Amino acid sequence: MNRTLQREMAKRLFDHIDAKSTDRAPAEMTLNEADYVDAAQAARERDAIRLRPSLAAASGELPAPGDFRTTWIAGVPVLVTRQEDGSVRAFRNVCRHRCATVVAAEAGNSKAFSCPYHGWTYVLDGALRVVPDGEDSFPALDPADNGLVELPVAQRHGLIWVRPTPDGPLDLAAYLGAEVDREIAELGLDDYHFLRGQTFEQPANWKLIMDGFLEVYHVRYLHPKTVGKITIGNVFIVDALGEHLRMASARKDIEKLRPDRENPAGEQPDILPGIILTYALMPTTVLVYVRDHIEVWSIQPHETDPTRCRITLRFLVPELPQTDKAKSYWERNWDTVVGAVHDEDWEMARRIQAGLDAASVNPMTLGRNELGLHHFHRHLAGMTGS
Numbered sequence: 001m002n003r004t005l006q007r008e009m010a011k012r013l014f015d016h017i018d019a020k021s022t023d024r025a026p027a028e029m030t031l032n033e034a035d036y037v038d039a040a041q042a043a044r045e046r047d048a049i050r051l052r053p054s055l056a057a058a059s060g061e062l063p064a065p066g067d068f069r070t071t072w073i074a075g076v077p078v079l080v081t082r083q084e085d086g087s088v089r090a091f092r093n094v095c096r097h098r099c100a101t102v103v104a105a106e107a108g109n110s111k112a113f114s115c116p117y118h119g120w121t122y123v124l125d126g127a128l129r130v131v132p133d134g135e136d137s138f139p140a141l142d143p144a145d146n147g148l149v150e151l152p153v154a155q156r157h158g159l160i161w162v163r164p165t166p167d168g169p170l171d172l173a174a175y176l177g178a179e180v181d182r183e184i185a186e187l188g189l190d191d192y193h194f195l196r197g198q199t200f201e202q203p204a205n206w207k208l209i210m211d212g213f214l215e216v217y218h219v220r221y222l223h224p225k226t227v228g229k230i231t232i233g234n235v236f237i238v239d240a241l242g243e244h245l246r247m248a249s250a251r252k253d254i255e256k257l258r259p260d261r262e263n264p265a266g267e268q269p270d271i272l273p274g275i276i277l278t279y280a281l282m283p284t285t286v287l288v289y290v291r292d293h294i295e296v297w298s299i300q301p302h303e304t305d306p307t308r309c310r311i312t313l314r315f316l317v318p319e320l321p322q323t324d325k326a327k328s329y330w331e332r333n334w335d336t337v338v339g340a341v342h343d344e345d346w347e348m349a350r351r352i353q354a355g356l357d358a359a360s361v362n363p364m365t366l367g368r369n370e371l372g373l374h375h376f377h378r379h380l381a382g383m384t385g386s
């Protein structure tokens with residue numbers, strides 16, 4: 001992160017800490033409870049998400065030719081494969097015969113993918129190679145027209161992005177916008193290594209999981225023993241960068257990074273070690289920079305059920321662990337993060353979901369301090385035309 005931005009963010013955070021304030025919206029905002037349960041709203045959201053890039057994998061997850069990864073993007077089953085020439089391609093993971101899901105495994109390495117229903121077999125570039133009993137039973141079928149449906153894909157900042165609508169190329173730089181693109185590049189994401197990843201299915205609307213990343217008002221109450229212990233509650237700076245958000249909260253040890261009071265014009269020390277820096281890339285991806293690693297979160301709605309979602313967490317680290325000590329350090333780190341979200345944030349999301357009433361006419365009120373949610377829900381309303 002460049003020095004000017006660091007200085008600016010440090011000043012805003014220290015000013016808020018001193019004034020016990022936070023970034024705030026001009027006024028409160030309301031949300032509809034029903035939007036978290038309504039099937040028609042969920043369908044509008046899936047349609048909108050399908051028109052934009054979603055994170056499909058980390059580049060380091062598929063290092064070798066034949067490596068593949070499957071995922072779901074807004075209900076579309078997606079297969080990403082590493083080609084012999086090192087490039088990546090993405091496909092609808094849907095058989096052209098009668099639409100079975102071709103690849104069931106989450107990840108692996110293979111030169112070909114056989115559909116489990118009738119054995120139609122596709123190769124890495126999606127081409128259809130084998131149709132059992134093809135000559136006799138499918139005399140009119142042209143295999144060249146029946147490869148897996150290719151989806152636009154892009155690799156940038158060490159991440160693989162897919163738009164599950166096959167409609168022209170995917171311009172990731174344009175999607176990120178110049179500022180976010182530059183800031184992520186400055187974090188050096190490209191030089192990080194993929195450590196591990198896991199997908200979790202949760203009985204909660206995907207927006208409840210996103211909401212949890214977009215304010216720190218809850219931290220003191222929901223996370224007193226975890227993240228609340230290391231960060232300052234209710235101090236949050238939130239900036240809209242085009243359609244995305246940059247947010248930062250302060251760690252308690254940020255105090256060590258205060259510019260010298262005797263010399264306030266002196267050089268501001270590097271602020272990154274004192275903050276948790278989050279980019280919410282609208283609408284389904286969240287990058288969290290946490291001092292010694294980067295968490296990449298992908299939150300996708302379920303293909304049919306508004307009360308379920310899929311969350312994928314990936315850890316990117318500056319260096320892959322070589323020693324047992326380093327390995328167990330990362331294992332503990334991973335378990336702590338997964339434990340905290342599962343038992344605290346997602347537990348809250350599950351409880352909220354269980355208590356939602358589709359017929360409720362009472363609005364939910366977002367405080368002025370829940371500024372990130374204002375942006376996210378406005379953005380979503382714009383995307384879905386609701």
Ligand code: FES
Nearest residue numbers: 095097098115118
């Ligand atoms: S549905 Fe895939 S081979 Fe029949």
Ligand SMILES: [Fe+2]
Nearest residue numbers: 212219223345
């Ligand atoms: Fe939280």
